[in-house]
Amino acid sequence: MGEAKDILSQADIDGALPGLPDWEYRSGGLVTVYKVPTSAAALELIAAVGQVAEDLNHHPDLDWRYNRVFLRFTSHDAGARLTGRDVVAARRCSDAAASLGATPQPERYPPVG
Numbered sequence: 001m002g003e004a005k006d007i008l009s010q011a012d013i014d015g016a017l018p019g020l021p022d023w024e025y026r027s028g029g030l031v032t033v034y035k036v037p038t039s040a041a042a043l044e045l046i047a048a049v050g051q052v053a054e055d056l057n058h059h060p061d062l063d064w065r066y067n068r069v070f071l072r073f074t075s076h077d078a079g080a081r082l083t084g085r086d087v088v089a090a091r092r093c094s095d096a097a098a099s100l101g102a103t104p105q106p107e108r109y110p111p112v113g
Contacts, residue, residue, distance in 0.1 A: 006075070006083040016087045022094045022104035027112035028081055029074035030090045034102035036067050041100065045069050048096035056092070058085045069102075070109060 008016070013025055023030045036042050042064055049071065053059040063070040071093060073086040097104065 006085070007078050007081045008083060008087070013082055020087065020090055020094065022097065022106060023090050024106040024109065025082070026109070029072045029112065030082065030086055031070075031072045031109040031112065032090075032093075032104055032106040033108040034069045034071070034097045035105050035108075036069070036100065036102045039066050041102075042067055042069050045097060045100050045102055048100060049093050052089060052092040052096060056085065056089050058089045060089065060093070068105075068108070072109070072112070 017023070017025060020030065023032045034045055036045055046062065046064060046069060049060065049062065049069070061072040073090050074080050075083040075086055
């Protein structure tokens with residue numbers, strides 16, 4: 001894991017994004033925000049994201065604000081660049097969010113920097 005060969009090229013990233021409609025590519029990572037009806041629902045989503053992270057041994061940066069969950073995937077062990085692990089993890093988190101009725105709002109992710 002984390003070898004240079006795992007790092008995605010811009011063409012690879014551009015090819016993956018149509019399959020990740022909940023996500024945007026920004027500053028070397030995949031980012032999104034999920035809105036849910038209540039803070040309790042946000043905790044359910046966080047637990048689901050945590051399960052994905054544990055299953056894949058790949059953990060996002062996560063921030064919780066009442067009924068919104070902010071996620072960012074990047075491979076820190078690959079120089080904070082995007083790898084195939086990030087794409088797989090983002091896709092699995094999207095599936096978990098959809099099963100909980102979360103609304104994706106990637107445009108609400110604050111500027112990264």
